[in-house]
Structure formats: structure tokens, C-alpha cells
Amino acid sequence: MDGHAPLPDRLEGAHERAARPFVRLARLHRYVTAAGAFIAVVMLGLCVTALYEGRQEALLRARDTSRNLLQILEKDISRNVEIYDLSLKWMLDSSQRPDVLALPTPLQREILFDRSTQAKYLGAMLVVDAKGHIVIDSASVKPRKADLSDRDYFTVHRDDPHVGLYLSRPFQSRLRNGEWSVALSRRINNPDGSFKGVALVAISLAYFKDLLAGLDIGPHGVVLLLRDDGSIIIRQPFREADVGVQVVAPSVATIDLSVESGTYVAKGALDGVTRLFSYERVPGLPVVAIVAPAEDDILGTWRKRSLVIGGLMAIFSVAFVGVSMLLARELRQRASAQSRLIEQATHDKLTGVSNRHALDAMLAAAWRKARRDKSSISALFIDIDKFKAYNDFYGHAAGDVALAEVAKAIAASVRRPFDIVGRYGGEEFVVGLPDTPLDGAVRIAEAIREGVQQLAIPHTQHAYGVVTVSVGVASAVPESIAHRGLHQVDALLRLADAALYTAKNEGRNAVRIAATTQPAEAAGEVA
Incomplete structure (x- = not known):
């Protein structure tokens, strides 16, 4: 155990609250792109559905028209066959009667x-x-x-x-x-x-040729009269070469002769054109009537309309997605710019940790949460030892580099996302440790001190020969600490600052714990 109790939610400082609208803005660009793509897909889907239903309606109308034409054929053929058969029966019966055969030929x-x-x-x-x-x-x-x-x-x-x-x-x-x-x-x-x-x-x-020629089935449609053995009686458009041809192809093989009528789609046996075949048996005869408008004729108008509507919808959808992407790009760029502004406003430019303004706000928020939860909160006050001497000897440019390296070492030792690291001023840093008791805070303070010393940044003006830090540690439950005239979180920092003063006086490169829950009066800055 390192003394860090789990914290269920991330603490938010003032700079985080200020950044929240821009974080939402940064996320919004993804939603805009996804929403644009989704809406475009939905529109295309609705368009495809509507066009598909239009196609089915066109086929249904063609099927109904074919059935009507088949009924015309069936009734006309049946009526004429019935008349011819009556004449045939009369001739057959009369030719068997002796009295008729005995009559003179003209009368017979x-x-x-x-x-x-x-x-x-x-x-x-x-x-x-x-x-x-x-x-x-x-x-x-x-x-x-x-x-x-x-x-x-x-x-x-x-x-x-x-x-x-x-x-x-x-x-x-x-x-x-x-x-x-x-x-x-x-x-x-x-x-x-x-x-x-x-x-x-x-x-x-x-007779059949003239009967079929009166039916309008489109420029590429056909009407057939077939015997049930598959041989062609007549075909419209008429070709003499087709008469009597035995057709063995899907367009005929698909016919179920066990039922009186049906519909199917197949390629024509003689020309390979895809057609909608509707057939019906002629009652009492081994004859199947077939009406087969070409699929291209049935769907020609629908295809032209679909090409126009589908093309316009595709263009509109692509344009809609494009606009969505442009808007998302604008939102992303704006969010990125605002994020950089927030970063600049809340972080110290030199060290990369929180600046004093953001540090104060985050510590105040952490304090309020600790008071609500009745949990402990610890603070580390860190100061680079003999830093004025370092600047005087190595120059301010080298001092800036050293500050940045020390800040990285401090941040590397503070690993929880809700812990607080900030530059308090000059060479001083403050670490806020929410929901952390004293023993855990001391271990982190020692890790920071050792981490800085292990950087081995040369410092000939210091007894240790390298850059080191001194750390003051203070820990309390907010309800147990009070100090007249000061904000409560300031009281905790005063305690940590007093412990830092003790570490300075006792030789530096050390960690010291605040001796009392009441803040001691600072005795002055130790360089």
C-alpha cells in the first residue's frame, strides 16, 4: 500500500471547468461527421426502398396486365374451339347415319x-x-x-x-x-x-396469328401458344421458322403443368431476352397460352426515373456528408485553438505544470471535496535548494532548463490523474494529494526528492554537487483544521511551507513533516 486511497471521480479545477465546453466541442466534430454519414445513409436507404417498391409495383402491374390478356386469349380460343367442335360432332354423327348417307350428294x-x-x-x-x-x-x-x-x-x-x-x-x-x-x-x-x-x-x-397480333405487349414482348409437349403453335412476333419448334429451355421447363396458371421470370428460349412469363392452360385442350413482356420494357420508365432520382439523391448525400465533414473540421480546428488557449491560460509555459492561478483553483476544489467526503488531503511544498546561487553561476537560461527538468521529475512521481502539480512561484512547486493520508504523502515526497537528485544536474554551488529539493509535508481532514483570517486550504499550505522551512534549516535535500495542525509563522525565506 502506498497510502493512496481510491477516489471514485476525477477532481475538476477551475481551468478544467473552463475547458469543459471546448472538450465537448472537440467531441462534437466526431458526432457531426457520424450524424452526417448516418443521415446520408438513411436518406439513401429510404430512396432505395422507395425505388425498389416502385420496381415491384411496375412488375405487379405488368403481371396483372398479362393475366388480363391471357383471359382474352383463353376465352376467344375456347369459344371458337367449342363452335368448331360442335360442327365436328355434327358432321361425325351425321356421317354415321345410313339415311343421311343415302341422300343425294348435294342434300347430304x-x-x-x-x-x-x-x-x-x-x-x-x-x-x-x-x-x-x-x-x-x-x-x-x-x-x-x-x-x-x-x-x-x-x-x-x-x-x-x-x-x-x-x-x-x-x-x-x-x-x-x-x-x-x-x-x-x-x-x-x-x-x-x-x-x-x-x-x-x-x-x-x-386465326391465331391475327388474334395474337392484336395484343400490345411492348416492343420486345412475346405471346406464345404452346402444346403441352413444348412445341410452338404460334409466336408473336411471328416467324415461320418458329412454328412447330420443340422448345426445351427454362422459359418452358419452368411451367408447372399440374396447375392451371402461373408466373415466373426467365430468359426466352429463342432470343435470350429476360421476360416476365405468365401462362394459363386453355380448358379442354393441350394448349398453354403464354404472355411474356420483356423486363426491359416493363422497367424502362422505372429505370430512367430511378437513374435520375437515385443520382440526385447520391449527389445530395455526398454533398451532405461533405458539408458535415467541413463543419466537423471547423469545429475540430476551433476546439483545438480553444484547447491551446486553455492550455496556455492554465499551464506554466516554462515547466508545463499548472500555473499559480490554476493551482489555487484546483486546490480549493480538492479541499471542498475532502470536506464533503470527510476525507484527508495532503499538500507538498517543494523548493529547489540553492537555486539563486545556481542562476548566478550557470545563468538564467540554464536555470530555466533545470526548472523544467525538476518539474518533470515531480510530475513523474505523482501518477494519479486527480493529483495536483503546479508551480507556486519562482523555484517553488506545490503538490496536492486528495484522499491521501500523511504516510502516503511522505512516501511521494521522498520519491520526488530522490527523483530530482537522480537527475544529477550539476550544481557546484551546492554541498551535494547536484540540484536537489527540500519538501515540506502537511496532511489534514478539512474539518479538523482552521485558522482565523485565512482560507482553509491556505492554512494547509502554510503548514507545508513551515515544514519546508524546517527542511531548509536542517541541511536541505530533505523531507520534513509539519509539526502541528496549526500553521506556524514563517520565519523568512531560506535560499
């Missing part, structure tokens, strides 16, 4: 074929026998010659009696100069259930 044709055969996109209604030869032809009184046994609508019905209504793959008609068509077909059975042939109606792809 009137019964077999209704006015739907005159529809714009209807190619022909045919009945094909079990070998693929045409036996009834809506386009000719005498059936045209053609072998259709290789068509998928023929082979499917031949091999499976349970297919029902079938939509074929696209084909180039052998009866209409290679016109692209699809066929709606149904199986014809013999009385015993065996395969008798196929009834079919050919529909020109021009």
Missing part, C-alpha cells in the same frame, strides 16, 4: 356441313377412313386425293380410342398449298368399337 352436304365451314379461318372439314384416305370433304363434292395416315391427328386416334377431342401439332396443308394449320379431330368407331377413321376440321394458323 347440306346436312353434314353447316355454315361454319364458311368461316374466315376454317380450312376444311374432312372424314378420313381407316387407311388415311379422305372420304368426305367439305371443300369439294368429290373428295380430294390425299394420304393423311402419317399425320399425328390420325395416328393418335388410331392407337388410342380414348383420346376424345385432339388438337394436332402445326402442319403445312397438302390440300391448301402448304398453308400452316392445326386440326381439331375426333375418332370414328365401327359398331364393334374398332377404328374406322377420323373426323377433323382444319384451322388456319392465321
Whole structure:
């Protein structure tokens, strides 16, 4: 134990209180920079959030628009297929009736074929026998010659009696100069259930082409009608080379055929353009309708707006941070300048320890705290021995150097942040030791005396040959000491000064303790 009791809080002198606003100012510049950066980040975050929500809204609107277009497609195709299928069923049933087949050909044709055969996109209604030869032809009184046994609508019905209504793959008609068509077909059975042939109606792809061309899906969007095997029936924009192509790519593979509709984002199988694909199955047919506006078309306006808004916000944020940094720099420079002024006002320029004004204020504050806490306080009065002789022999410049070195040695021996070291005047120093009893103060005084002597600063005009100090020590609890006509802390210093006088008289380079709690009258300065 060194006699120093712990002190829970740092003592503040008058100069520290004066410096407090400038200390806060010095800290403020960090907060200004951090606050500026934080506000800029928050603003950018809000901007990014708003722009992201705008992007999601644009995609949502595009998805809703695609679904509306799909409903238009699905209803139009379903309605027309239903009409064609009714005509197909009538032709199939009528062609099996003996009384109809017995009628003259003109009358027979009137019964077999209704006015739907005159529809714009209807190619022909045919009945094909079990070998693929045409036996009834809506386009000719005498059936045209053609072998259709290789068509998928023929082979499917031949091999499976349970297919029902079938939509074929696209084909180039052998009866209409290679016109692209699809066929709606149904199986014809013999009385015993065996395969008798196929009834079919050919529909020109021009119907689907015109239907899709009326949909506005943007300059880079596409509309597709796919069979559920992945082959293209029609594509808008139309390219003949795409008809019937088997598409095996993410844009089709992502379709979940187990559900009626869905939405996903993928690259187009034929051109690699990223699109928002919305699809819906056409009821009763192996057909999937797909509407796929391009992502660039959907987000084009949003991207332009985001570029402008985001750019302006980025510029504003950088400018805001820049202004914050300039303000912080100004605050830092002002705080630094004020700190230097406080340092100059409260510290002795030569020795670097507190000057007399700051010393008095700090000692007074320490005394008041000791009185509140009912704790002890000690004071050391230090004087450089034979310093006048040193100045006379070595010169005042050397004396100033010696003063500074002695002050460093004193400060090095006083290690607690709340202990007080100050220049009292000339070659005299005072050390205040709050919350320190007498024995602890004596140990510190001895450490100071030994530290100065170990500096070994030559002093030929002194008996010890080096610069030394004498130290007077006084310690008290503020409530136990009083002296009429003097401030109480002055009384403690008077006691320490008296002890210093004793050390001087007894040979110098010594530490002496005040002999009484009452201050002795100083007998005069000992050089």
C-alpha cells in the first residue's frame, strides 16, 4: 500500500471547468461527421426502398396486365374451339347415319356441313377412313386425293380410342398449298368399337396469328401458344421458322403443368431476352397460352426515373456528408485553438505544470471535496535548494532548463490523474494529494526528492554537487483544521511551507513533516 486511497471521480479545477465546453466541442466534430454519414445513409436507404417498391409495383402491374390478356386469349380460343367442335360432332354423327348417307350428294352436304365451314379461318372439314384416305370433304363434292395416315391427328386416334377431342401439332396443308394449320379431330368407331377413321376440321394458323397480333405487349414482348409437349403453335412476333419448334429451355421447363396458371421470370428460349412469363392452360385442350413482356420494357420508365432520382439523391448525400465533414473540421480546428488557449491560460509555459492561478483553483476544489467526503488531503511544498546561487553561476537560461527538468521529475512521481502539480512561484512547486493520508504523502515526497537528485544536474554551488529539493509535508481532514483570517486550504499550505522551512534549516535535500495542525509563522525565506 502506498497510502493512496481510491477516489471514485476525477477532481475538476477551475481551468478544467473552463475547458469543459471546448472538450465537448472537440467531441462534437466526431458526432457531426457520424450524424452526417448516418443521415446520408438513411436518406439513401429510404430512396432505395422507395425505388425498389416502385420496381415491384411496375412488375405487379405488368403481371396483372398479362393475366388480363391471357383471359382474352383463353376465352376467344375456347369459344371458337367449342363452335368448331360442335360442327365436328355434327358432321361425325351425321356421317354415321345410313339415311343421311343415302341422300343425294348435294342434300347430304347440306346436312353434314353447316355454315361454319364458311368461316374466315376454317380450312376444311374432312372424314378420313381407316387407311388415311379422305372420304368426305367439305371443300369439294368429290373428295380430294390425299394420304393423311402419317399425320399425328390420325395416328393418335388410331392407337388410342380414348383420346376424345385432339388438337394436332402445326402442319403445312397438302390440300391448301402448304398453308400452316392445326386440326381439331375426333375418332370414328365401327359398331364393334374398332377404328374406322377420323373426323377433323382444319384451322388456319392465321386465326391465331391475327388474334395474337392484336395484343400490345411492348416492343420486345412475346405471346406464345404452346402444346403441352413444348412445341410452338404460334409466336408473336411471328416467324415461320418458329412454328412447330420443340422448345426445351427454362422459359418452358419452368411451367408447372399440374396447375392451371402461373408466373415466373426467365430468359426466352429463342432470343435470350429476360421476360416476365405468365401462362394459363386453355380448358379442354393441350394448349398453354403464354404472355411474356420483356423486363426491359416493363422497367424502362422505372429505370430512367430511378437513374435520375437515385443520382440526385447520391449527389445530395455526398454533398451532405461533405458539408458535415467541413463543419466537423471547423469545429475540430476551433476546439483545438480553444484547447491551446486553455492550455496556455492554465499551464506554466516554462515547466508545463499548472500555473499559480490554476493551482489555487484546483486546490480549493480538492479541499471542498475532502470536506464533503470527510476525507484527508495532503499538500507538498517543494523548493529547489540553492537555486539563486545556481542562476548566478550557470545563468538564467540554464536555470530555466533545470526548472523544467525538476518539474518533470515531480510530475513523474505523482501518477494519479486527480493529483495536483503546479508551480507556486519562482523555484517553488506545490503538490496536492486528495484522499491521501500523511504516510502516503511522505512516501511521494521522498520519491520526488530522490527523483530530482537522480537527475544529477550539476550544481557546484551546492554541498551535494547536484540540484536537489527540500519538501515540506502537511496532511489534514478539512474539518479538523482552521485558522482565523485565512482560507482553509491556505492554512494547509502554510503548514507545508513551515515544514519546508524546517527542511531548509536542517541541511536541505530533505523531507520534513509539519509539526502541528496549526500553521506556524514563517520565519523568512531560506535560499
